[in-house]
Amino acid sequence: MAYTPAKPAIHGETLDSLTALLKEHGQPAFRARQLLEWLYKKRVGSWDEMTNLPRPFRTWLAETFELTPTAFLLTKQSEDVTDKLLLELGDRSLIETVIIRAPQLGVGQDKSRKTICISTQVGCAMGCKFCASGLEGLKRNLSAGEIVHQLIQVCRQEDARTPRARAELVSFDNLVVMGMGEPLHNYDAIMRALTILNAEWGLGFGARRITLSTSGLVPKIRQLADEPLGIRLAISLHGATDEVREQIMPVNKKWPLAELLPAVREFSEKHGRMVTLEFILIAEINDSLDQAEKLRDIALDLHAHVNLIPYNTVEGLPWKRPSLTRQERFARVLEDADVSVTLRREKGHAIDAACGQLRLKTEKAREAALI
Ligand code: SAH
Ligand code: SF4
Numbered sequence: 001m002a003y004t005p006a007k008p009a010i011h012g013e014t015l016d017s018l019t020a021l022l023k024e025h026g027q028p029a030f031r032a033r034q035l036l037e038w039l040y041k042k043r044v045g046s047w048d049e050m051t052n053l054p055r056p057f058r059t060w061l062a063e064t065f066e067l068t069p070t071a072f073l074l075t076k077q078s079e080d081v082t083d084k085l086l087l088e089l090g091d092r093s094l095i096e097t098v099i100i101r102a103p104q105l106g107v108g109q110d111k112s113r114k115t116i117c118i119s120t121q122v123g124c125a126m127g128c129k130f131c132a133s134g135l136e137g138l139k140r141n142l143s144a145g146e147i148v149h150q151l152i153q154v155c156r157q158e159d160a161r162t163p164r165a166r167a168e169l170v171s172f173d174n175l176v177v178m179g180m181g182e183p184l185h186n187y188d189a190i191m192r193a194l195t196i197l198n199a200e201w202g203l204g205f206g207a208r209r210i211t212l213s214t215s216g217l218v219p220k221i222r223q224l225a226d227e228p229l230g231i232r233l234a235i236s237l238h239g240a241t242d243e244v245r246e247q248i249m250p251v252n253k254k255w256p257l258a259e260l261l262p263a264v265r266e267f268s269e270k271h272g273r274m275v276t277l278e279f280i281l282i283a284e285i286n287d288s289l290d291q292a293e294k295l296r297d298i299a300l301d302l303h304a305h306v307n308l309i310p311y312n313t314v315e316g317l318p319w320k321r322p323s324l325t326r327q328e329r330f331a332r333v334l335e336d337a338d339v340s341v342t343l344r345r346e347k348g349h350a351i352d353a354a355c356g357q358l359r360l361k362t363e364k365a366r367e368a369a370l371i
Pocket of ligand 2: 236
């Protein structure tokens with residue numbers, strides 16, 4: 001299951017690790033920053049473009065590190081709202097990175113808010129019954145470098161698209177760790193990657209604009225609460241009682257609500273900001289008024305925001321989204337109690353079509369064509 005690439009990805013290195021390594025190789029201390037500038041500010045695609053680095057040093061870098069741990073395969077656009085980048089890793093595994101554009105009224109496409117959704121694993125071990133990512137289990141963890149490089153791919157796409165992008169360093173507004181995989185199941189790599197993305201010598205992206213979503217790995221939520229990097233947290237709740245949650249999320253057997261909810265409270269108290277509870281609405285599974293009332297009570301108790309997401313059908317799975325009337329009836333129970341709640345409407349289908357579906361399709365096509 002583990003994959004060790006021939007060369008580690010340079011994007012998994014930090015200023016400290018690079019400085020130490022380059023010192024060992026007799027390079028002056030300022031080289032690390034020069035190199036990081038080529039990687040994150042100029043975002044060049046080849047070692048040869050790093051013209052202020054001595055040629056022998058560039059040769060050594062090329063022999064030691066991978067500069068492109070993810071290769072761009074294709075983009076799939078959906079209703080003008082999302083761009084999915086399908087990326088291939090060194091072992092031919094496929095991952096997806098999604099760019100979600102939410103146009104702002106009265107301004108052009110360039111000024112739309114962009115949210116980037118990144119993956120942290122190939123597949124997922126958590127086995128949620130409704131999710132395409134978990135259908136075939138976990139193939140492997142992504143390395144920190146592979147996680148970071150997804151953002152470099154996004155930046156490069158955007159650099160080519162708008163002049164704004166390069167000028168502004170990073171051209172996106174929010175980063176959500178909600179693609180394929182359970183991020184807290186690959187804890188060290190995701191934390192290292194987020195540190196690199198946040199660092200002033202990296203992409204310089206604000207921690208407050210990063211949201212990590214988890215299916216509820218309680219000890220890791222506690223660990224995350226103690227990290228100095230103040231990222232936001234979203235919990236995939238999807239059931240307001242153990243009975244319902246357990247039916248669709250096996251993780252609930254290990255960490256039932258009585259353990260999960262106190263950990264969420266601890267996180268939000270330590271950080272002083274609202275946690276988001278994500279709740280996919282699945283017809284006949286969790287869309288009853290009783291579930292709405294119980295979810296309302298949990299949200300009020302935790303002072304949490306609730307994000308209701310109409311279920312996105314997955315090929316081969318029986319689950320369906322409830323009718324619009326039922327979705328709205330559910331939302332009203334929360335609204336009436338002044339819970340901060342959003343129900344994604346029209347564009348939801350495109351926006352939430354994130355979780356591993358394109359990868360699965362391509363993998364099936366690949367098998368069929370034996371490529
Ligand atoms: N593993 C993490 C993050 C990735 S999944 C987690 O589970 O939180 C990101 C979000 O997409 C989760 O809330 C997940 O439950 C949701 N999701 C998965 N499959 C979906 C589907 N078919 N329709 C709508 N949301 C889905
Ligand atoms: Fe994994 Fe999240 Fe999908 Fe569950 S919802 S299988 S944790 S990716």
